[in-house]
Every structure is written in structure tokens, then in C-alpha cells.
Amino acid sequence: KSLPYIDFDQLPDNIPVTxxxxxxxxxxxxxxxxxxxxxxxxxxxxxxxxxxxxxEFFNLHQxxxxxxxxxxxxxxxxxxxVLPSLPGKVYIGNKQEIAESRIPxxxxxxxxxxxxxxxxxxxxxxxxxxxxxEQDSQHQPRALRRLRPPTRKxxxxxxxxxxxxxxxxxxxxDFRGSGKAELNLKRGExxxxxxxxxxxxxxxxxxxxxxxxxxxxxxxxxxxPDSDSEGEGGGHTYSxxxxxxxxxxxxxxxxxxxxxxxxxxxxxxxxxxxxxNVFQVDDIALxxxxxxxxxxxxxxxxxxxxxxxESRRQQGKVKRPVNQxxxxxxxxxxxxxxxxxxxx
Numbered sequence: 001k002s003l004p005y006i007d008f009d010q011l012p013d014n015i016p017v018t019x020x021x022x023x024x025x026x027x028x029x030x031x032x033x034x035x036x037x038x039x040x041x042x043x044x045x046x047x048x049x050x051x052x053x054x055x056e057f058f059n060l061h062q063x064x065x066x067x068x069x070x071x072x073x074x075x076x077x078x079x080x081x082v083l084p085s086l087p088g089k090v091y092i093g094n095k096q097e098i099a100e101s102r103i104p105x106x107x108x109x110x111x112x113x114x115x116x117x118x119x120x121x122x123x124x125x126x127x128x129x130x131x132x133x134e135q136d137s138q139h140q141p142r143a144l145r146r147l148r149p150p151t152r153k154x155x156x157x158x159x160x161x162x163x164x165x166x167x168x169x170x171x172x173x174d175f176r177g178s179g180k181a182e183l184n185l186k187r188g189e190x191x192x193x194x195x196x197x198x199x200x201x202x203x204x205x206x207x208x209x210x211x212x213x214x215x216x217x218x219x220x221x222x223x224x225p226d227s228d229s230e231g232e233g234g235g236h237t238y239s240x241x242x243x244x245x246x247x248x249x250x251x252x253x254x255x256x257x258x259x260x261x262x263x264x265x266x267x268x269x270x271x272x273x274x275x276x277n278v279f280q281v282d283d284i285a286l287x288x289x290x291x292x293x294x295x296x297x298x299x300x301x302x303x304x305x306x307x308x309x310e311s312r313r314q315q316g317k318v319k320r321p322v323n324q325x326x327x328x329x330x331x332x333x334x335x336x337x338x339x340x341x342x343x344x
Contacts, residue, residue, distance in 0.1 A: 011043055011121070011122070014043070016114055016121075016130040019107075019110040020038065020107055021037065021038050022049070023036075024037065029258050029270070030260070030266045031273050037050075037051055040130050040132070048132045048137070049132070049141055050131075054099070056129065061083070063125050064083055067123070067125075081117060087106065167192070167222050168204075169204070169219060170218060171217060172187065172217060172219050174187050175213055178254075178256070179277060179278075182257070185206065185217060189206050191213070193222075193224050197257060198257075198321050199321060200214055202214075203238075212238060239259075239260050239262045240255045241257075242324060242325070242329075243328065246332050247333070252279070254279075262325055265301075265304060265305060266304065268286070268298060268304050272284070275329065275331050283333060284332065284333060285331070288307040288329065294341040295330055295339050311327035311328075
């Protein structure tokens with residue numbers, strides 16, 4: 001049974017008709033990645049921005065292929081159509097260059113996708129992809145280089161920083177950041193403070209690099225004004241994950257801060273990759289504690305979902321800082337099975 005023909009004029013006003021990538025933005029999540037800033041225009045004439053990573057394009061394409069790709073590629077049947085081709089996955093290379101090179105290909109992909117028959121454009125998954133979520137609407141775009149009209153380059157003169165009135169700190173110890181969000185500090189360097197991330201971490205600038213660092217490694221020379229102390233000073237919001245490495249010699253506890261919403265459900269692969277980086281060990285297993293306090297080994301994305309669900313149930317019972325994830329990771333050596341409660 002084929003779907004009825006739908007005239008374009010009968011489509012609802014909120015249907016996306018065009019979508020163009022305005023820029024790419026780096027996101028320092030559990031792994032760092034780039035996402036595309038996309039300007040969507042609807043049939044009703046409204047315009048808004050959405051933020052999507054390549055992985056989301058890839059997932060959408062797989063869903064649409066499963067629903068609509070003709071079994072015989074040459075002869076589309078009713079309710080099937082030949083989808084445009086999506087640029088393939090790239091596993092090696094500079095992430096920024098890969099993202100930049102994908103812009104024209106993805107623009108072409110979206111143009112062809114939204115130009116397919118009207119019944120296809122009404123697809124629920126397609127509409128959800130182009131729909132502006134609450135997080136999309138709250139995010140401030142940074143540049144939108146590709147949506148701006150071309151302008152003459154004007155030489156900007158940077159105002160000289162008044163070094164003596166700026167909030168600043170001096171590094172008392174060397175600190176090596178684990179991941180792109182964290183600064184590397186050398187003893188004696190002066191860091192200009194931007195804001196407080198949480199009780200233990202600050203955000204600042206040193207050697208033209210901006211990032212976060214633990215307050216315990218520095219001596220504050222001039223403190224931040226109170227308004228910036230709890231992260232109201234704009235900038236990015238960081239969420240912190242408490243993680244523990246359990247070894248026969250003891251427990252190593254760390255806070256890993258990422259530019260992600262507290263509600264995110266990271267992938268198993270991303271978390272494993274980040275924990276290997278933080279603890280500098282490859283042969284590790286990820287675990288969480290159940291309400292009885294027993295360790296449960298995490299093996300895939302479904303286990304991550306279970307861990308997050310479980311932590312939400314327990315949420316009121318544990319007092320945590322406002323920007324700390326409600327779940328915690330316990331990292332063990334893969335071969336160490338002694339940490340599990342195997343009593344019947």
C-alpha cells in the first residue's frame with residue numbers, strides 16, 4: 001500500500017525545507033569532538049540553529065535506510081526512495097580538518113534529503129533530527145563563519161590587559177592536564193582566572209591557552225569577584241565525573257571535568273577511552289556500584305543506560321555538588337575478578 005500523495009502546500013509550517021552548516025564547534029566531552037552548527041529554515045519561514053555531530057547524521061542515515069531503501073536499488077517500489085549518499089566514517093586524521101572537509105558534503109546531503117518526496121519529509125525520525133531541542137535553543141553560537149556576508153578584514157587592536165587588577169594565581173606545582181579541557185601548568189607561571197568551575201577547579205588562561213585546573217595546584221594572588229565564583233561568569237559549563245581506580249595498593253580518586261550536560265548518556269567506548277587516558281592504563285574494566293554497594297561490570301551502552309537509571313533512583317540519597325554527574329565510575333584491572341561479590 002503506497003502512501004497518499006501530499007502536496008507541498010499541505011505540509012505543516014514547521015517542516016524543515018533547507019539546512020546549511022554555519023560553522024563547526026569543538027566540544028571537549030568525554031572524548032573531544034566537533035559538531036556542526038546548522039541553520040534550519042522551515043516552510044513557515046522561521047529560522048533556528050541546531051548542533052549535530054557526524055555520529056548523529058550517521059545514525060539518522062541508518063534508520064532512514066532501514067525504512068525506505070528499495071531492496072532492488074534500480075527499481076524503487078512504493079514507499080521507498082533512493083537516499084543520497086552520506087560521506088563515510090573517517091578513523092584517522094586531524095578531527096578539525098575532517099569536520100571542515102565534511103561541510104560541503106553534508107550540506108549537499110541535507111539539500112538532497114529535504115528535496116525528497118513530501119511524504120518522506122514528514123518522517124518522524126527526520127523531523128526529530130532537524131527539530132530544535134531545548135539544549136539547541138539555549139546554546140550560544142560562537143562565530144557562524146559560513147553564514148556571515150563576506151566583509152573586509154578589519155585589524156583589531158587587542159586592549160592591553162591590566163595585569164595588576166586581573167584575578168590571577170601562581171602555579172605552585174607542575175600540573176599535566178588529562179584531556180583537552182585541562183590546562184598544563186608549570187611551577188611559577190601566572191594564570192589569569194576566568195571563573196570558578198566548582199569547589200576544587202578553576203578556569204583560567206595561561207600562554208594563550210584557556211582551560212581548567214585544580215585550585216590545589218596554585219596560590220591565589222587576586223581572587224575572582226564573588227559573582228564569578230559559582231560559574232555565573234558565562235563561558236562553558238563543565239560537569240564533573242567522580243571516578244575511582246581500584247588497585248591492590250589502594251584507591252586513586254579523580255574528578256574528570258567535561259563540557260557536557262549532566263543528563264548526557266555517554267557511550268561505553270567514549271568512557272573507556274577517557275578512563276584509559278586519565279589513569280594511563282589500557283587493560284581496564286569499567287564498573288558502577290549497585291544500591292547494595294556491589295560492583296557491577298559495564299560491558300556496553302545498555303549497561304551505561306542501566307547505571308544512569310539506577311543513579312537517578314538514588315539521586316536524593318547522596319549529597320553532591322550541583323555540577324557533578326549523579327553516577328560514578330569505578331575502574332578496575334580487567335583481570336581482577338576479586339573485586340566482585342560472587343557469593344550466592
